[in-house]
Amino acid sequence: MSDIARRIDAANDEALRRMLxxxxxxxxxxxxxxxxxxxxxxxxxxxxxxxxxxxxxGPMRGAVAGIAVFEGWAPDLESAxxxxxxxxxDFRPNHHFDAVGPMxxxxxxxxxxxxxxxRAFGNRAYCTINEGLGKVMRFGGNDAEVLDRLRWLRDDxxxxxxxxxxxxxxIPLKSLVARGLTMGDEMHQRNVGCTGLxxxxxxxxxxxxxxxxTALSKxxxxxxxxxxFFLNIAMVMGKAIMDPVxxxxxxxxxTAMSRNGTEFGIRVSGTGDAWFTAPVEMxxxxxxxxxxxxxxxxxxGDSTIVETIGLGGFAMGAAPAVxxxxxAGNASEAANFTRAMAEITLGxxxxxxxxxxxxxxxxxxxxxxxxxxxxxxxxxxxxxxHREPGIGQVGAGVVRAPLACFQEALKAFAxxxxxx
Amino acid sequence: MSDIARRIDAANDEALRRMLxxxxxxxxxxxxxxxxxxxxxxxxxxxxxxxxxxxxxGPMRGAVAGIAVFEGWAPDLESAxxxxxxxxxDFRPNHHFDAVGPMxxxxxxxxxxxxxxxRAFGNRAYCTINEGLGKVMRFGGNDAEVLDRLRWLRDDxxxxxxxxxxxxxxIPLKSLVARGLTMGDEMHQRNVGCTGLxxxxxxxxxxxxxxxxTALSKxxxxxxxxxxFFLNIAMVMGKAIMDPVxxxxxxxxxTAMSRNGTEFGIRVSGTGDAWFTAPVEMxxxxxxxxxxxxxxxxxxGDSTIVETIGLGGFAMGAAPAVxxxxxAGNASEAANFTRAMAEITLGxxxxxxxxxxxxxxxxxxxxxxxxxxxxxxxxxxxxxxHREPGIGQVGAGVVRAPLACFQEALKAFAxxxxxx
Numbered sequence: 001m002s003d004i005a006r007r008i009d010a011a012n013d014e015a016l017r018r019m020l021x022x023x024x025x026x027x028x029x030x031x032x033x034x035x036x037x038x039x040x041x042x043x044x045x046x047x048x049x050x051x052x053x054x055x056x057x058g059p060m061r062g063a064v065a066g067i068a069v070f071e072g073w074a075p076d077l078e079s080a081x082x083x084x085x086x087x088x089x090d091f092r093p094n095h096h097f098d099a100v101g102p103m104x105x106x107x108x109x110x111x112x113x114x115x116x117x118x119r120a121f122g123n124r125a126y127c128t129i130n131e132g133l134g135k136v137m138r139f140g141g142n143d144a145e146v147l148d149r150l151r152w153l154r155d156d157x158x159x160x161x162x163x164x165x166x167x168x169x170x171i172p173l174k175s176l177v178a179r180g181l182t183m184g185d186e187m188h189q190r191n192v193g194c195t196g197l198x199x200x201x202x203x204x205x206x207x208x209x210x211x212x213x214t215a216l217s218k219x220x221x222x223x224x225x226x227x228x229f230f231l232n233i234a235m236v237m238g239k240a241i242m243d244p245v246x247x248x249x250x251x252x253x254x255t256a257m258s259r260n261g262t263e264f265g266i267r268v269s270g271t272g273d274a275w276f277t278a279p280v281e282m283x284x285x286x287x288x289x290x291x292x293x294x295x296x297x298x299x300x301g302d303s304t305i306v307e308t309i310g311l312g313g314f315a316m317g318a319a320p321a322v323x324x325x326x327x328a329g330n331a332s333e334a335a336n337f338t339r340a341m342a343e344i345t346l347g348x349x350x351x352x353x354x355x356x357x358x359x360x361x362x363x364x365x366x367x368x369x370x371x372x373x374x375x376x377x378x379x380x381x382x383x384x385x386h387r388e389p390g391i392g393q394v395g396a397g398v399v400r401a402p403l404a405c406f407q408e409a410l411k412a413f414a415x416x417x418x419x420x
Numbered sequence: 421m422s423d424i425a426r427r428i429d430a431a432n433d434e435a436l437r438r439m440l441x442x443x444x445x446x447x448x449x450x451x452x453x454x455x456x457x458x459x460x461x462x463x464x465x466x467x468x469x470x471x472x473x474x475x476x477x478g479p480m481r482g483a484v485a486g487i488a489v490f491e492g493w494a495p496d497l498e499s500a501x502x503x504x505x506x507x508x509x510d511f512r513p514n515h516h517f518d519a520v521g522p523m524x525x526x527x528x529x530x531x532x533x534x535x536x537x538x539r540a541f542g543n544r545a546y547c548t549i550n551e552g553l554g555k556v557m558r559f560g561g562n563d564a565e566v567l568d569r570l571r572w573l574r575d576d577x578x579x580x581x582x583x584x585x586x587x588x589x590x591i592p593l594k595s596l597v598a599r600g601l602t603m604g605d606e607m608h609q610r611n612v613g614c615t616g617l618x619x620x621x622x623x624x625x626x627x628x629x630x631x632x633x634t635a636l637s638k639x640x641x642x643x644x645x646x647x648x649f650f651l652n653i654a655m656v657m658g659k660a661i662m663d664p665v666x667x668x669x670x671x672x673x674x675t676a677m678s679r680n681g682t683e684f685g686i687r688v689s690g691t692g693d694a695w696f697t698a699p700v701e702m703x704x705x706x707x708x709x710x711x712x713x714x715x716x717x718x719x720x721g722d723s724t725i726v727e728t729i730g731l732g733g734f735a736m737g738a739a740p741a742v743x744x745x746x747x748a749g750n751a752s753e754a755a756n757f758t759r760a761m762a763e764i765t766l767g768x769x770x771x772x773x774x775x776x777x778x779x780x781x782x783x784x785x786x787x788x789x790x791x792x793x794x795x796x797x798x799x800x801x802x803x804x805x806h807r808e809p810g811i812g813q814v815g816a817g818v819v820r821a822p823l824a825c826f827q828e829a830l831k832a833f834a835x836x837x838x839x840x
Contacts, residue, residue, distance in 0.1 A: 182741040183603040183613050184775070193603050196616020200644030203623055207630075207637035216636075217627035224620030320775035321602040331775040355604070355740035355751040356776060 029162035047105025048260025057261035059140025062389020063104035066142025112158025127236035188312030238305035261300035285397015313379030449582035467525025468680025477681035479560025482809020483524035486562025532578025547656035608732030658725035681720035698824035705817015733799030
């Protein structure tokens with residue numbers, strides 16, 4: 001084995017060790033401005049690698065207009081869009097601020113964010129609260145109903161969830177996700193099990209710290225009515241797990257995969273904070289009644305952090321029921337996706353196992369070398385937004401990360417090792 | 421085809437139609453004395469077919485002594501046992517009173533019972549609330565901790581759950597169980613998914629109708645802390661589904677399977693209310709640390725109503741994670757149990773399907789003819805109680821219903837059809 005290969009193996013061992021030894025704990029919900037001091041007025045964090053207004057897709061523009069109205073930076077959606085075009089807002093990726101966001105991924109000062117602390121490494125990560133299904137801002141929704149819900153999350157639900165979490169020592173997520181994998185969740189398009197487990201863990205303290213019973217009832221109904229409530233928690237957990245894996249010299253492990261609706265980007269441990277991007281692909285999936293693929297926006301969101309840690313499409317074998325929902329073929333063949341992803345990853349997660357595969361661990365640690373060698377791009381389970389602003393979710397599907405990102409990353413990585 | 425065979429087929433079609441068209445809804449929690457007017461003072465309903473004190477196993481005797489103290493019929497456990505031996509209590513099977521109970525299955529006037537209404541047929545069924553895991557009365561526990569918990573269920577939790585249910589139109593169980601089957605539950609030894617779904621459905625109304633936040637918090641923590649909370653709901657649902665299937669002339673479908681810890685008994689639609697019994701078998705399973713099969717009581721409880729409706733051991737293919745817990749072999753082979761049970765049942769349940777088996781319905785409607793012909797006895801997933809009173813659960817396992825029950829039932833059935 002060459003010196004370089006040995007160096008890479010040692011670096012990847014360390015990367016996988018850090019990844020698998022993370023101890024993510026959901027500890028708080030606080031205003032984004034407090035959680036992220038570098039997040040300023042009129043700054044809008046979005047999903048994916050950097051993107052400016054001119055290149056943003058429809059739902060991303062819809063969400064930007066909506067969040068500007070929500071924050072009081074514009075009186076209405078039209079003015080907000082005009083202001084955005086004039087450069088009034090500072091657009092930055094969530095990933096540059098220890099944060100992630102689903103689909104359009106809007107994070108701004110006035111929103112509450114959930115805080116996950118990685119107790120093995122001391123870092124924290126942030127994500128907004130999942131808004132529920134249908135017409136919501138993450139899918140580009142921006143009407144009064146959407147903004148009213150965001151206000152309720154800011155003024156009522158977020159503070160209530162924060163009080164409950166601060167009353168205890170936080171909710172450890174690693175064991176909760178391990179149980180979710182025995183309950184048919186893959187933590188991207190299916191979070192039914194983990195949402196119930198989270199409610200079981202959270203509701204006693206929510207009652208203990210509630211200010212009135214009607215508000216509490218509404219908060220419990222909000223969690224109870226949203227099968228995807230846990231998605232944003234899985235995402236912020238993923239960010240908290242992967243951030244300590246960044247910047248390991250000579251490691252070829254992927255530390256983030258993310259899409260802004262226009263471009264797909266990845267980051268690799270050994271190449272630091274650089275993004276390697278390519279145009280996003282179109283998911284292949286199933287559409288809600290009344291919609292077709294002609295309505296679909298290409299792939300979008302920071303939620304691919306879930307695949308980055310071995311869940312989502314990588315854990316399809318744990319979630320046969322999701323296969324039909326995302327149009328991935330027969331439920332009984334869901335495990336094939338998990339088996340394929342084992343070919344591009346460094347190992348298995350011994351704490352996140354799949355009963356139906358006799359407790360095989362989820363494939364963990366995407367190695368850009370193996371992706372390029374095999375031509376097997378990561379499988380991603382995803383929601384699908386309407387391509388126009390203001391409409392919302394139209395379906396769910398499976399999409400592949402573009403191979404070009406991994407090829408570009410491998411070239412840049414080779415340079416760091418003195419290889420042409 | 422003979423006239424008799426045609427008559428039996430038609431009767432079984434009707435039996436399966438009734439079974440699959442049940443609409444069980446959890447509607448209330450009320451005192452047993454109110455739910456079951458024929459349940460009198462000093463009457464003790466127990467699991468399984470009829471059994472008297474002299475023939476009761478250790479944990480059943482322990483539970484009897486405990487419930488007598490709880491009801492104030494005896495000052496202490498010793499006196500209670502003495503009184504039982506002197507004939508002071510009237511022992512009757514739960515099944516004779518529209519009720520079921522897990523393991524020892526104690527039902528008495530002072531306990532709260534959950535009420536499930538079968539809206540397709542108008543009948544109601546009753547079951548006590550699951551006490552949680554470990555040292556509990558259903559496994560023969562009877563000390564102060566056990567009795568205090570029963571008092572709290574009577575005075576606090578039961579009324580709170582009843583208020584919440586009465587505030588709405590009840591919680592439909594058929595669709596909830598359908599979701600549970602996509603979440604790795606088989607509803608006998610694994611109810612993790614359904615317990616979360618039930619909390620999601622119940623907690624908003626529990627908050628709405630709560631009297632104080634501390635009591636509410638304790639109630640939510642009780643549900644949240646008990647993975648088997650849903651078991652008793654699955655059981656009472658099963659009783660409500662199967663009762664309208666009773667008494668169909670010429671039907672060979674099993675309407676109840678139940679064990680009192682001494683005998684296993686079945687009832688068959690075409691033979692009315694007769695019990696066909698045989699000595700209970702010993703489960704083969706896994707034991708908690710510190711216990712072995714030498715500590716185990718034989719098979720016990722009304723919970724086999726769950727297998728009678730196609731869940732539990734019959735739905736093992738939906739619950740690979742339970743296979744290890746009950747010692748049923750490799751998780752990846754759990755579906756073999758479901759496939760085997762299809763050989764002794766009349767059909768599949770189109771509303772209760774198993775994703776990993778490409779949405780095959782759970783095997784439904786046990787036909788005593790097929791059991792006798794194939795020699796394949798129903799597979800049952802079960803908890804295992806300590807054989808001595810007062811100790812509690814020591815493990816979980818798989819057990820077969822004794823074939824002799826089915827052979828006896830078939831002989832009696834043949835007589836009803838004029839066959840020797």
